Amino acid sequence: MKKILALGAALTLAAGLSACSVGDNNGGSTTQPSGSGAAAKKEITFLVFETDNLTPKFWDDNIKRVSEKVGVTVKKIVAPGDRTAYAKQLLASGQFPDVQIGLQDLPSFDGSGNLAEFSDEDLQPFLCPKCSAIKGRTVQLPANTQTWQVFYRKSLFEKAGISAPPKTYAELLADAEKLKGKGVQPFVIGGNPSWGSSLPWTGELTTDLYAGNPEWMHQRRDGKVKFDSPEFLKATKKFADLAAKGYLNKKDLGQSYDASQAAFLDGKGAMYPMGSWFAAASDASKVKDDIGIFAWPADDGSFHLPSFTGGGLTVNAKSPNVDIAKKFAVAWQTDKDYLDTSAVADALFPAIKGYTLPAKDGTVFKAVYDLYRQAVDQNATVPSFGWEQGDDGMIAGMPDKWNLSAQDIITGKKTPEEVLKYLDTEWDKSS
Amino acid sequence: MVSDVAARPRKPPVGSRTRHRPKRRIWPRVWHFLSFGAPGVLIYVCFVLVPIVVSFGYSLTNYNPFNPPTKFVGLRNYQLMLQDDTFLTSLKITTILTAIVVIVPNVVGLGIAVLLDRNGWLYNALRSVFFTPMVLSSVVISVIWTRMLQDDGPINDVLRAIGVQDPPGWLSDPDIALYSLATVLCWQMLGFCVVIYLAGLSGVPKELLEAASIDGAGPIRRFWQVTWPMLAPALTVNTVVLLISAFKIFDHVQVITQGGPGTGSTATIAFLAIQTAFVDNHQGYASAEAIAMLVVIAVLTTISLGVLRRREVNL
Numbered sequence: 250m251k252k253i254l255a256l257g258a259a260l261t262l263a264a265g266l267s268a269c270s271v272g273d274n275n276g277g278s279t280t281q282p283s284g285s286g287a288a289a290k291k292e293i294t295f296l297v298f299e300t301d302n303l304t305p306k307f308w309d310d311n312i313k314r315v316s317e318k319v320g321v322t323v324k325k326i327v328a329p330g331d332r333t334a335y336a337k338q339l340l341a342s343g344q345f346p347d348v349q350i351g352l353q354d355l356p357s358f359d360g361s362g363n364l365a366e367f368s369d370e371d372l373q374p375f376l377c378p379k380c381s382a383i384k385g386r387t388v389q390l391p392a393n394t395q396t397w398q399v400f401y402r403k404s405l406f407e408k409a410g411i412s413a414p415p416k417t418y419a420e421l422l423a424d425a426e427k428l429k430g431k432g433v434q435p436f437v438i439g440g441n442p443s444w445g446s447s448l449p450w451t452g453e454l455t456t457d458l459y460a461g462n463p464e465w466m467h468q469r470r471d472g473k474v475k476f477d478s479p480e481f482l483k484a485t486k487k488f489a490d491l492a493a494k495g496y497l498n499k500k501d502l503g504q505s506y507d508a509s510q511a512a513f514l515d516g517k518g519a520m521y522p523m524g525s526w527f528a529a530a531s532d533a534s535k536v537k538d539d540i541g542i543f544a545w546p547a548d549d550g551s552f553h554l555p556s557f558t559g560g561g562l563t564v565n566a567k568s569p570n571v572d573i574a575k576k577f578a579v580a581w582q583t584d585k586d587y588l589d590t591s592a593v594a595d596a597l598f599p600a601i602k603g604y605t606l607p608a609k610d611g612t613v614f615k616a617v618y619d620l621y622r623q624a625v626d627q628n629a630t631v632p633s634f635g636w637e638q639g640d641d642g643m644i645a646g647m648p649d650k651w652n653l654s655a656q657d658i659i660t661g662k663k664t665p666e667e668v669l670k671y672l673d674t675e676w677d678k679s680s
Numbered sequence: 681m682v683s684d685v686a687a688r689p690r691k692p693p694v695g696s697r698t699r700h701r702p703k704r705r706i707w708p709r710v711w712h713f714l715s716f717g718a719p720g721v722l723i724y725v726c727f728v729l730v731p732i733v734v735s736f737g738y739s740l741t742n743y744n745p746f747n748p749p750t751k752f753v754g755l756r757n758y759q760l761m762l763q764d765d766t767f768l769t770s771l772k773i774t775t776i777l778t779a780i781v782v783i784v785p786n787v788v789g790l791g792i793a794v795l796l797d798r799n800g801w802l803y804n805a806l807r808s809v810f811f812t813p814m815v816l817s818s819v820v821i822s823v824i825w826t827r828m829l830q831d832d833g834p835i836n837d838v839l840r841a842i843g844v845q846d847p848p849g850w851l852s853d854p855d856i857a858l859y860s861l862a863t864v865l866c867w868q869m870l871g872f873c874v875v876i877y878l879a880g881l882s883g884v885p886k887e888l889l890e891a892a893s894i895d896g897a898g899p900i901r902r903f904w905q906v907t908w909p910m911l912a913p914a915l916t917v918n919t920v921v922l923l924i925s926a927f928k929i930f931d932h933v934q935v936i937t938q939g940g941p942g943t944g945s946t947a948t949i950a951f952l953a954i955q956t957a958f959v960d961n962h963q964g965y966a967s968a969e970a971i972a973m974l975v976v977i978a979v980l981t982t983i984s985l986g987v988l989r990r991r992e993v994n995l
Contacts, residue, residue: 337959340745341745341963357747361746443940500831502852504832645746660942
């Protein structure tokens with residue numbers, strides 16, 4: 250009996266002490282023998298996220314194919330919510346995955362040396378090797394381009410007597426008034442996640458801030474400009490005006506991204522400012538032929554399109570398998586089958602040399618891509634406010650505060666002036 | 681009688697006490713303690729005490745895992761916190777939420793418990809119905825209520841059907857969202873209160889109620905003079921559990937409102953601490969917010985227990 254008790258106590262102590270021990274800070278990467286006597290096949294962890302467009306099957310199929318090509322075992326980790334916040338939690342607890350996709354707030358991760366730099370050779374297949382770079386270092390593969398525009402329902406425009414999408418801001422306001430007059434909600438927005446409510450503000454800042462000064466964010470990081478400046482205030486007042494006139498429905502703040510998408514597709518609103526990825530859901534819907542697009546119009550009718558290139562895979566610089574992880578990352582981003590499926594599933598424009606999109610004429614996706622090509626040809630692309638990355642982006646924590654401030658404006662809780670002062674205060678606090 | 685005397689142990693002769701004292705064997709006791717007590721102690725130390733101590737340590741630094749080196753800053757985080765509008769707003773919001781969640785389920789739960797304090801299959805079934813939300817995952821409940829409270833959700837559909845032209849934006853109006861959140865929490869905690877009060881009601885002696893009845897006390901007087909004082913332990917349990925649960929609420933906020941709409945409308949301290957730590961990356965400051973939350977909960981719980989226990993003693 251004594252021996253049994255002693256053994257029990259010893260085992261309990263051992264278990265308890267092992268629970269107390271500090272984990273390995275190099276993340277979850279391990280080597281795993283593929284079989285007795287066989288050479289060890291390396292295993293890497295891969296942080297992904299699932300959406301309506303990016304289903305579990307999408308990830309599993311692509312991981313299986315690319316991992317076999319590279320000769321590595323890949324363990325998928327699905328972010329339960331905000332993938333960047335989740336990656337920070339994993340990093341803080343010593344479990345930072347070997348590879349991540351679509352990570353945001355790159356300077357924070359990179360500042361403490363957690364992200365591996367890709368070499369010129371790695372970046373050779375990419376169209377814009379230094380897009381989203383941090384101080385000249387590319388730590389996230391600049392794999393895709395996304396754009397932001399307004400999707401609109403042609404039938405609702407016709408109902409309001411509008412024959413063509415607006416070309417100037419005055420026309421946009423006039424169209425919104427006509428739609429409202431016919432009992433049609435002019436804009437559909439979302440509230441949860443909060444970026445769903447700031448997209449019209451991104452539109453205003455595209456034409457009124459970035460079109461004139463694409464370096465604004467760099468200057469803000471250097472402390473040379475403030476949110477509380479005339480250009481920013483003008484754009485913010487225009488955004489507040491949309492809410493005050495009832496063109497933005499503040500009750501939309503209670504709806505999720507999925508619900509806002511469904512509301513637009515169900516015809517509960519005429520215009521939907523959204524990223525290019527919405528083209529995938531548009532094309533999958535029954536109303537795809539009723540959906541058109543236009544760029545957020547400027548006062549003078551000039552053409553500017555917010556765009557962003559980046560958002561690809563990042564690699565844990567402290568991973569024991571960093572080389573194979575980088576090899577997997579590059580193979581993933583240049584795999585034609587993956588590029589084709591991501592273009593179809595998430596309406597991404599792969600920024601890869603020599604890649605051509607699958608033929609999809611007559612679709613919303615094609616229209617969005619054509620608008621992007623038109624902007625590139627006219628040198629009319631500008632950064633997308635709130636979505637920039639690397640040196641082009643806001644400092645850690647600010648994108649969330651900026652998105653939530655959009656809701657303060659829509660609900661009338663704060664004036665534009667109060668919001669801009671708040672943003673400057675929070676920026677100073679965060680930095 | 682004789683056998684009793686014989687069985688009684690004999691007193692040892694004087695002077696032989698030390699020589700004949702039975703050997704006190706300490707190791708079996710130690711082993712017993714280790715085998716039975718150690719698992720619990722280890723779990724408590726590893727998962728409660730150590731994290732608290734480590735968090736307190738972090739709260740005295742400027743720890744930011746993305747911006748080393750970490751420096752000792754003393755009580756500076758606590759000083760900043762007391763001047764930080766964001767933290768003070770979240771403290772106010774958490775306090776309002778806690779007050780609602782402590783009061784409403786207690787009052788409504790007591791009423792329902794009194795109504796259900798009868799025998800029969802229907803009452804048993806109703807007890808299960810009221811307790812069901814308590815055993816459901818907070819995330820599941822939050823998702824269900826998010827759908828219910830959306831502008832085009834069932835609640836507003838019903839309101840529109842009965843002629844309300846412009847129903848409230850339960851989750852989109854910053855003046856209402858906090859109360860919507862409180863309603864969800866109250867709904868979930870109600871079953872717990874009902875069960876605890878039912879347990880308390882079953883412990884009220886029938887003789888006392890009968891005696892009061894014979895003395896001419898009506899139902900209301902019997903309740904206030906006999907039943908209610910006897911429910912003091914149940915009130916203590918409910919109040920303390922609700923207070924702790926409400927003050928550290930995070931999951932409902934994360935799923936239903938994400939702290940919005942707008943800045944800080946429904947951001948509780950726990951939600952703010954997570955945001956500060958894993959979005960803003962200021963983990964030293966977030967640790968200070970978490971320690972402040974712990975201290976407030978500890979103080980409020982101690983005061984509540986003191987007041988409510990005194991009431992129990994006065995019975």
